[in-house]
Amino acid sequence: MIVVLRLGHRPLRDKRITTHVGLVARAFGADGMVLTVRDDKIKEKLDDVTNRWGGNFFVEFSDWEDYIKRWKGLKVHLTMYGLPIDEVISEIRKYKDILVVVGAEKVPSKIFKLVDYNVAIGNQPHSEIAALAIFLDRYFEGNQFKRDFKGKFRIIPSNHSKIVFVKNRR
Amino acid sequence: MIVVLRLGHRPLRDKRITTHVGLVARAFGADGMVLTVRDDKIKEKLDDVTNRWGGNFFVEFSDWEDYIKRWKGLKVHLTMYGLPIDEVISEIRKYKDILVVVGAEKVPSKIFKLVDYNVAIGNQPHSEIAALAIFLDRYFEGNQFKRDFKGKFRIIPSNHSKIVFVKNRR
Numbered sequence: 461m462i463v464v465l466r467l468g469h470r471p472l473r474d475k476r477i478t479t480h481v482g483l484v485a486r487a488f489g490a491d492g493m494v495l496t497v498r499d500d501k502i503k504e505k506l507d508d509v510t511n512r513w514g515g516n517f518f519v520e521f522s523d524w525e526d527y528i529k530r531w532k533g534l535k536v537h538l539t540m541y542g543l544p545i546d547e548v549i550s551e552i553r554k555y556k557d558i559l560v561v562v563g564a565e566k567v568p569s570k571i572f573k574l575v576d577y578n579v580a581i582g583n584q585p586h587s588e589i590a591a592l593a594i595f596l597d598r599y600f601e602g603n604q605f606k607r608d609f610k611g612k613f614r615i616i617p618s619n620h621s622k623i624v625f626v627k628n629r630r
Numbered sequence: 631m632i633v634v635l636r637l638g639h640r641p642l643r644d645k646r647i648t649t650h651v652g653l654v655a656r657a658f659g660a661d662g663m664v665l666t667v668r669d670d671k672i673k674e675k676l677d678d679v680t681n682r683w684g685g686n687f688f689v690e691f692s693d694w695e696d697y698i699k700r701w702k703g704l705k706v707h708l709t710m711y712g713l714p715i716d717e718v719i720s721e722i723r724k725y726k727d728i729l730v731v732v733g734a735e736k737v738p739s740k741i742f743k744l745v746d747y748n749v750a751i752g753n754q755p756h757s758e759i760a761a762l763a764i765f766l767d768r769y770f771e772g773n774q775f776k777r778d779f780k781g782k783f784r785i786i787p788s789n790h791s792k793i794v795f796v797k798n799r800r
Contacts, residue, residue, distance in 0.1 A: 483756040541794075590760060593763050597767070615753040617714055622711040
């Protein structure tokens with residue numbers, strides 16, 4: 461099981477960024493996202509996407525320290541200060557249960573010690589959304605895009621049109 | 631030259647998302663970002679990152695239709711409706727001058743016809759930030775992370791610490 465722990469979400473300011481974190485987590489093969497602050501709107505938005513587009517993605521709320529300490533598998537924190545992803549991903553890929561911690565601008569420095577790996581997706585400042593996407597893409601080796609989500613809505617890829625297949629409900 | 635054209639930016643609502651688009655463009659090897667709406671705060675923020683962290687990333691403003699029509703190289707639009715990235719990237723990699731168009735929630739349907747390729751980073755809804763990151767990562771085959779930005783600030787990768795090297799100015 462792959463779970464994304466989103467730290468430091470501020471409901472007004474981070475609404476759209478955290479929604480993107482959740483959408484990427486789902487689309488790139490994670491099983492769920494845990495927010496450290498209750499925000500029912502984010503959960504509704506993601507549940508709605510899952511209802512229409514398929515899969516079993518969950519959104520939950522928990523205290524971050526508690527959640528990290530109770531996690532039985534590997535703990536990975538994505539940060540620009542960490543070790544280059546391409547040096548550690550084959551080691552990380554040996555694990556099936558991974559907690560992927562992604563922060564906002566400031567994260568408690570304690571996190572760096574609580575996890576097994578601090579992993580950098582490049583050592584330049586950019587985006588936790590991009591970092592999560594690249595991490596999951598490397599972990600699943602691109603196979604996440606081949607998955608069938610069995611949703612009500614499905615896209616037929618095309619070079620110049622928008623084609624959406626909508627399953628008939630009975 | 632790789633330029634990212636960010637469509638449909640609304641200064642209040644999209645401030646942080648567009649900033650992340652720009653940061654990813656810069657960190658993943660693009661040369662600049664063009665916004666279709668003037669927003670000096672975004673430009674300031676990105677110029678500030680470039681001043682501290684290095685490189686030559688530019689931010690400009692232009693009418694989108696104009697910019698697309700004047701572009702001499704390849705035009706690629708990232709969209710969940712497009713062709714799978716892994717089917718088209720080796721063809722796209724033959725080009726050196728690429729305009730990468732990324733939209734917000736709604737994009738004018740005209741775009742689909744104006745570009746050479748509509749490319750999907752998976753056919754599930756997620757994030758233009760993640761889509762851009764994966765596109766550039768596939769295009770540069772991961773080598774973007776090896777680039778030396780020669781900035782004033784530089785991170786020394788580490789598994790459990792934050793180490794920033796700051797170049798002395800004379």
